Amino acid sequence: xNKVVNNRAWWLVLPVFAMVLFNALLxxxxxxxxxxxxxxxxNEFFWSGAIWFEQLLHDDQFHASLLxxxxxxxxxxxxxxxxxxxxxxxxxxxxxxVSVCLVLLALPLLVPWNVVGSMWxxxxxxxxxxxxxxxxxxxxxxxxxxxxxxxxxxxVLMDVWHWTSLVVLLCYAGLVAIPDAYYQAAKVDGxxxxxxxxxIQLPKLKHVLTIAILLRFMDSFMIYTEVIVLTGGxxxxxxxxxxxxxxxxxxxxxxLGPAAAFSIVYxxxxxxxxxxxxxxxxxxxxx
Amino acid sequence: xxxxxxDKLRHSYMANxxxxxxxxxxxxxxxxxxxxxxxxLGPSGCGKTTLxxxxxxxxxxxxxxxxxxxxxxxxxxxxxxxIAQVFQFPVIYDTMTVYDNLAFPLRNRGVPExxxxxxxxxxxxxxELTRTLNNRASGLTxxxxxxxxxxxxxxxxxVNVIMFDEPLTVIDPHLKWQLRSKLKELHLRTKRTMIxxxxxxxxxxxxxxxxxxxxxxxVVQSGTPIELFEMPQHTFVGHFIGSPGMNVLPCEVRGxxxxxxxxxxxxxxxxxxxxxxxxxxxxxxxxxxLANSGIAAEVIRVADAGRFRIVETRSHGHLVKLLVKEGExxxxxxxxxxxxxxxxxxxxxxxxxxxxx
Numbered sequence: 001x002n003k004v005v006n007n008r009a010w011w012l013v014l015p016v017f018a019m020v021l022f023n024a025l026l027x028x029x030x031x032x033x034x035x036x037x038x039x040x041x042x043n044e045f046f047w048s049g050a051i052w053f054e055q056l057l058h059d060d061q062f063h064a065s066l067l068x069x070x071x072x073x074x075x076x077x078x079x080x081x082x083x084x085x086x087x088x089x090x091x092x093x094x095x096x097x098v099s100v101c102l103v104l105l106a107l108p109l110l111v112p113w114n115v116v117g118s119m120w121x122x123x124x125x126x127x128x129x130x131x132x133x134x135x136x137x138x139x140x141x142x143x144x145x146x147x148x149x150x151x152x153x154x155x156v157l158m159d160v161w162h163w164t165s166l167v168v169l170l171c172y173a174g175l176v177a178i179p180d181a182y183y184q185a186a187k188v189d190g191x192x193x194x195x196x197x198x199x200i201q202l203p204k205l206k207h208v209l210t211i212a213i214l215l216r217f218m219d220s221f222m223i224y225t226e227v228i229v230l231t232g233g234x235x236x237x238x239x240x241x242x243x244x245x246x247x248x249x250x251x252x253x254x255x256l257g258p259a260a261a262f263s264i265v266y267x268x269x270x271x272x273x274x275x276x277x278x279x280x281x282x283x284x285x286x287x
Numbered sequence: 288x289x290x291x292x293x294d295k296l297r298h299s300y301m302a303n304x305x306x307x308x309x310x311x312x313x314x315x316x317x318x319x320x321x322x323x324x325x326x327x328l329g330p331s332g333c334g335k336t337t338l339x340x341x342x343x344x345x346x347x348x349x350x351x352x353x354x355x356x357x358x359x360x361x362x363x364x365x366x367x368x369x370i371a372q373v374f375q376f377p378v379i380y381d382t383m384t385v386y387d388n389l390a391f392p393l394r395n396r397g398v399p400e401x402x403x404x405x406x407x408x409x410x411x412x413x414x415e416l417t418r419t420l421n422n423r424a425s426g427l428t429x430x431x432x433x434x435x436x437x438x439x440x441x442x443x444x445x446v447n448v449i450m451f452d453e454p455l456t457v458i459d460p461h462l463k464w465q466l467r468s469k470l471k472e473l474h475l476r477t478k479r480t481m482i483x484x485x486x487x488x489x490x491x492x493x494x495x496x497x498x499x500x501x502x503x504x505x506v507v508q509s510g511t512p513i514e515l516f517e518m519p520q521h522t523f524v525g526h527f528i529g530s531p532g533m534n535v536l537p538c539e540v541r542g543x544x545x546x547x548x549x550x551x552x553x554x555x556x557x558x559x560x561x562x563x564x565x566x567x568x569x570x571x572x573x574x575x576x577l578a579n580s581g582i583a584a585e586v587i588r589v590a591d592a593g594r595f596r597i598v599e600t601r602s603h604g605h606l607v608k609l610l611v612k613e614g615e616x617x618x619x620x621x622x623x624x625x626x627x628x629x630x631x632x633x634x635x636x637x638x639x640x641x642x643x644x
Contacts, residue, residue, distance in 0.1 A: 179376065181374040181375070181376055181378050182378050184345050184365075184372065184374065184378075185372070185374060185378035185436070185439075187345065187364070187365045187366065188343065188365045188366075188370065188371060188372045188392075188440075189391055189392040189395060189439055190366045190392055190395040190396055191391070191395050192395065195391075195395065199380045199382060199383065199391075200380065203380070203381045203382045204381070
């Protein structure tokens with residue numbers, strides 16, 4: 001068979017390339033550019049090599065915020081994924097309650113991020129906030145502007161409130177897509193509910209769960225707005241996550257070079273973890 | 288294993304069925320012998336899957352009872368009924384090996400592991416799955432997966448009935464034939480009661496000893512493949528079974544004979560015909576021959592169908608098809624047709640005259 005090769009079609013793809021160039025590659029390359037140079041203003045740059053990277057990798061402050069970030073993301077994933085899956089399993093499959101559940105669940109996702117932060121900021125105020133007052137009146141000392149534990153508790157709770165819905169919606173879509181015949185076959189085979197979950201639902205949800213974990217990993221690893229509004233990284237720097245640290249470096253100190261190196265390392269961490277995770281989850285598929 | 292008795296069964300998917308039309312399955316009674324091979328045959332939406340799901344317990348009947356060996360199971364769960372079902376699309380447990388898939392129904396019932404091993408070994412042998420036992424089930428082809436579904440039914444030695452819901456739909460044509468003969472062989476070997484639902488007449492007629500033909504929620508006829516072919520109780524059966532289907536021609540009934548196009552024709556059930564309602568002659572293409580006198584007809588088209596040729600003729604404004612053996616002369620233009628009286632029947636309002644309703 002003779003294949004007709006017509007390269008003129010590339011012209012049609014050109015606009016897309018141009019867009020990718022302007023909105024992804026160029027800004028990224030600018031950052032790479034900054035990360036390898038030193039500047040004292042006046043648009044004068046001096047080559048500095050890998051100094052910023054070396055400095056960053058030996059920076060205790062960076063280590064601390066990276067550790068906090070890893071702990072935060074782990075906690076968030078450990079809570080949100082099982083909780084989201086459990087809620088999706090409890091949701092009705094048909095009837096009028098489906099739309100009610102879906103709308104209720106979608107609500108937190110529709111709230112602007114800084115509003116989420118403000119909402120929780122006010123709600124958790126120990127003297128007048130609904131949550132803060134309630135916890136304190138139970139006899140548990142709670143003050144998120146003073147106690148690191150309270151601050152962490154509030155930040156995690158806020159993120160769970162904000163993002164568990166996404167996991168629920170993804171899992172629910174996956175569950176609804178399982179053909180009835182599987183449940184009928186399981187009934188005929190005498191499978192108990194646990195076996196139905198373990199051998200039908202969980203394997204069929206593998207793909208959506210992979211996506212859910214990836215999205216939640218990336219998003220929580222990059223969390224900024226809600227936390228900066230709620231705690232501002234405090235008390236002290238106990239809730240200072242990577243992005244807050246980065247913004248303080250880049251804008252507060254105007255250290256362009258170190259901040260650019262920080263950005264690149266940050267980006268590479270997310271890319272590497274996502275890639276590793278995806279490859280591991282999809283390993284069986286290739287066989 | 289069990290004798291299945293269905294008594295005045297009726298089912299509607301609506302909460303409050305009002306008229307007869309609201310019933311997906313109209314009232315029906317049937318008895319199926321232990322160890323028989325049965326087929327439910329009918330077009331899509333005729334209620335055959337509904338009936339199957341009622342028997343398996345995936346649905347609860349609106350009215351009537353189903354009993355296995357005299358025990359009323361109308362409201363029992365599929366597990367209590369101890370049945371097996373093979374679905375249209377192969378259902379396998381993706382993460383398990385073929386062995387674990389086959390062992391699954393036994394493990395759920397707490398059968399000891401060494402007994403499971405012998406049972407699974409036997410069934411895998413029967414289904415020719417022994418070589419793939421340790422492979423992941425998800426890697427198999429559609430027919431392999433369907434074999435696993437079937438195997439999960441066969442692996443329990445005490446199942447009352449194994450049901451098949453159009454199991455060959457997603458199987459490649461050349462494997463369909465293989466799997467079909469496998470099913471037949473398994474039935475002969477295991478002597479389980481099997482019920483096979485399909486809209487494909489070849490599958491039904493080759494698999495079953497007894498075929499139940501359904502249309503619009505009703506059983507139209509239940510009989511052996513030969514009975515369905517030679518004595519269709521309803522013109523629907525005549526159309527649906529046979530290729531090409533039965534010729535149905537309007538006629539009048541006079542003195543125990545059918546009159547078609549001014550020509551009196553001897554029929555098998557002439558004396559039973561009352562002549563009331565819409566009267567028609569039904570005769571299969573196999574039982575019409577070309578003759579020198581009789582019913583005038585004009586040959587329109589001849590189509591080759593292997594050992595036979597299908598001759599389409601027009602007689603008194605109606606299309607009549609007949610089969611002619613390969614090599615036999617087919618005249619062009621005007622000719623005459625003769626109907627075999629033994630296999631020509633009068634139908635009144637669709638039902639064979641004199642047939643029990």
